[in-house]
Amino acid sequence: MIYKMKIRINVIMLVLISLLLVGCNKKTKAETYETFRDKHLGPQTTFTQPEEEYYVYFYKDECPACVKVQDLVFAQAKNKEMPLYFVNQVDVIDFLARTDNRDYNNYGAQQFSEIKIFGFPTIVLIKNGMVIAQFVGSTAITNELGK
Numbered sequence: 001m002i003y004k005m006k007i008r009i010n011v012i013m014l015v016l017i018s019l020l021l022v023g024c025n026k027k028t029k030a031e032t033y034e035t036f037r038d039k040h041l042g043p044q045t046t047f048t049q050p051e052e053e054y055y056v057y058f059y060k061d062e063c064p065a066c067v068k069v070q071d072l073v074f075a076q077a078k079n080k081e082m083p084l085y086f087v088n089q090v091d092v093i094d095f096l097a098r099t100d101n102r103d104y105n106n107y108g109a110q111q112f113s114e115i116k117i118f119g120f121p122t123i124v125l126i127k128n129g130m131v132i133a134q135f136v137g138s139t140a141i142t143n144e145l146g147k
Helices: 002-025 029-035 064-077 138-145
Strands: 053-059 084-088 122-127 130-136
Touching: 029 064, 053 064, 064 084, 064 138, 122 138, 130 138
Parallel strands: 053 084
Antiparallel strands: 053 122, 122 130
16 A cells, blocks of 8 residues: 555656656747847947947747747857847837838948848848848748858
């Protein structure tokens, strides 16, 4: 009788510990983006980073295409040779211009007010304070960051 009770208690403990470990291992998107809070930019800081060349990733919370490239983007954000900074649409909603033209390009833009975004996610590559390339959508971003 005592033996069966010990087995039941051990099984229950094992199940509880397993559930606890699985629950602790889950990452939420908000926590993950929050990890890079120091790399989030606003309208005044997008073109003033100390590096000569860097990516700026425009994303939107709850964007399915943003979730698809999230791992690549986070890996690039840790890259010291070619840094990546973040701009959350929510943080710049009053300043970020949108366009309906899928082929619109931001080449040559030198200030935030010159940038227009077709959709999310979008990455622009800035070199010497000027946009020199852009990548719109998860496929283009995967091709750029996954090379």
